[in-house]
Amino acid sequence: MAGYRDLLRTQGVGRIIAAQLTARFPSGMTSLAILLHVEHATGSYGAAGLVLAAASVGQAVAGPITSRWMGLWGMRRVLTLTTLVCAAAVAGIALLAVPLPVVMLLGLLAGLSTPPVQPAVRTIYPKMVNSRQLTPLFALDASLQELIWILAPVVVTLVSTQVSTVAGLMLIVVILLAGGAWFILSPELGQVRIPRSRRRFGTVLSRPPVLLATLVGFLLIGACAAVEAGVVAAFGGGGVEAGLVLAVFAIGSLVGGLVSGNIAMGRWAMARRMAIVLVGLILATMFLNVWWISGSLLIAGIGVAPAFAVISAMTTASVKFSDTAEAFGWVNTGQLIGAAAGSAIAGFLIDSAGPGGAYWTAAGFAAAGVLVCVVFVRGFPDLRFRDPSPIPDTAPVATITS
Structure with a gap:
């Protein structure tokens, strides 16, 4: 913890972490708020699912594009534009009484304009x-983001159910604008300029570490999404058990990330961390009572934030600084697709085999992640003895001295 205290004493670090967490807080609220609002307005979970699907597609498509735009037009311009458009789209869903196709278009627009805060801050x-x-900074960031997934669903559910679903969505708009303004006005955004990339869009995926980070992120988030579906299916019948179990999962991740912050990342680091996730998820398939699942997910969670820290570090260390934002955009897109795939597959298995099917889905995603890490271990950079900073965009030029 002394190392983290020193880190947070570094000028601007504590402020930028707090600002970006606030700006990203709506990411843990929006899907649930839209689900509750559209179901309340239409009486159909199917309609709500269509709106959520449109928003997810928009996010997946826009992630690499808006991230690359930050190198063309500057971070503040892109973040300001996307924040304003996203806030307007969410407010439209909340306030406009329009047909379902129009709500889907608003959901798509909200997804397309999701501010690229995470690529910017990383x-x-x-x-x-x-x-x-x-x-250690990447580990701290990956750990603290768990606070979003612990607190945000509770806050938006409380407001949406105790006040109104419109109030829940408008709360998101307020936090989106306030948190976005705090992050956008942070001095660090004015001090750092992303150079314009000289490479074609998508070329960054030809870097093996970026491709592996995207693939492993897809599998890791797919496992987490399947877990969430299984917990809701098993314990979401009106009690508090589902929220508590998911909170334990997030707490395990928070603790794991903080403990692993100063552990060197060799080529096998991702495989070891994914293996911890896999062990916990295999245990979760054995019994479905709340205490066993909680203990199993606590173990699985210990590997989650450390794995995300490796994803961030290997992505940063493997590309030029001008390509960093786009690389993280692709990584985020892989995670969004993983969330959709994990939820969908788990949903089908829950229908056919009960909640246990979701945990088998999660274990399958995690097992695939471990396999990828082992088979392609040489594609992971060894960061134990090298600077994990991005590759400079300019290289030394040889000069003749005699």
Whole structure:
């Protein structure tokens, strides 16, 4: 913890972490708020699912594009535009009484305009700290983001059910604008400029570490989404058990991330961390009572944030600084697709085999993740003895001295 205290004393680090967590807080609220609002307005979970699907497609498509735009037009311009458009789209869903296709279009627009806060802040981090502090900073970031998934669903559910679903969506608009303004006005965004990339859009995926980070992120988030579906199916019948079990999962991730912050990341680091997730999820398939599932997910969670920290570090260390934001955009898109795939497959298996099918789905995704990490281990960078900062966009030029 002394290392984290020193890190947070570094100028601007504590402020930028708090600002980006606030700006990203709506990401843990929006899907649930839309689900509750559209179901309340139409009486159909199917209609709500269509709106959520449109929003997810928009996010997946826009992630790499808006992230790359930050190198063309600057972070503040892109973040301001996307924040305003996203807030307007969410407000439209809340306030307009329109047919379902129009609501789907608004959901698509909200997804397309989701502010690229995560790619922005992970591009800024290497410019704020020295190379020794960068790995712990990624671990701290991956750990603290669990607070979003612990608190945000509780807040939006409470407001939506105790006040109104419109109030739940408008709360998102307020946090989106306030948190976005705090992050956008942070001095660090003015001090860091992303150079214009000279490579074609998508070329960054030709870097094996970026492709592996995207694939492993897809599998890891797919496992987490399947777990969420299984917990809701098993314990979501009106009690508090589902929320408590998911909170335990997130707490395990928070603790794991903080503990792993100063552990060096070799080529096998991702495989080991994914293996912890797999062990916990295999245990979760054995018994479906709340205490066993909670204990199993606590174990699985210990590997989640550390795995995300490796994803961030290997992505940053493997691309030029001008490509960092786009690389993280692709990684985020892989995670969004993984969430959709994990939820969908788990849903089908829950219908046919009960809640246990979701945990088998999660274990399957995690097992595939471990397999990818083992088979392609040489594609993971060894960050134990090298600077994990991005590759400079300019290289030394040889000069003739005699």
